Amino acid sequence: MLKKVAVALTLVAAFASAQAQSNNAFYAGADIGNTKVDGLDSADKLSYGIFGGYKFNDNVAAELNVRHLAKWNSVNVSQTGLSVLGIVPVSKEFSVYGRLGYNNLSASASSGNTTVTASTSGALYGVGVNFQVNKEVGIRAEYQRPASDTKNFSVGVHYSF
Template identity: 45%
Template sequence: MIKQITAATLLAVASFAASAAEPSFYVGGDVGSTKVDDLDGRKTSVGIFGGYTFDENFSVEAGFRRGGKWDDLKINQLSLSVIGSVPVADQVAVYGRLGYNRLESKYDGGKEHESKALYGVGVSYQFTKEVSGRVEWQRPVSGAQNISVGVAYHF
């Protein structure tokens, strides 16, 4: 009986260790294009992000993005999101993002802050165990959108 309990305990510990090895931290960056309805044209955006993947379906991510510059106006975004992923093929997953973001608008004469819900959708591709790429569309605030291409390193 003790051998069976010991074997069951070792099997449980081994399966826990195997499942615990899957979660990982990641960092990355992206380049994109921001469009704001009340402003002319699209502007280049640049972002950095970092997160923690709990399993293949669930991650938490924080990010910072320079949203673009229109004449005397600059927009920056700071965000915290939950990401839900669904694998659709080998190394390919679609995902949805839901989170909170704080937008800062800097202009001649001052700056304003606005906190809103953030949502987005994207597709990711796992090139190697450590490197993945993604294409994502985000809506940081009503009347604005960003589309970006990024790369992440998982460790």
């Protein structure tokens, strides 16, 4: 699956490089949110993360993210994802986007001197809205499905450079 995503990103990059590029194509940001896993209600659901990407044009971007999804007792769950974003500008400041990518979910549990880790990989998808405050700063809200039983809603801010 990771190879397919890498090939898709390469094709998108090759296509987009032929088109005129806008200023401030690179961006980086941080978000905070809430994670829900089906069947696990007694959890610290706070999520937070960082992300960075490259906007090829007004309609396509590639993004890498790292996020702490949640903590249940002594179990920490984190996410690393690589995605392509399809962007639809609604106005000069406002846009909606869809996300399709690949992510790795890692869990680690500690008890005494013993730490156990596990991970799984799979599809990542989501939808979001973005409001561009000015040329450099934007605010976004997003709903993601990092796994079939996991939902994450986050709000974030990003800076384009």
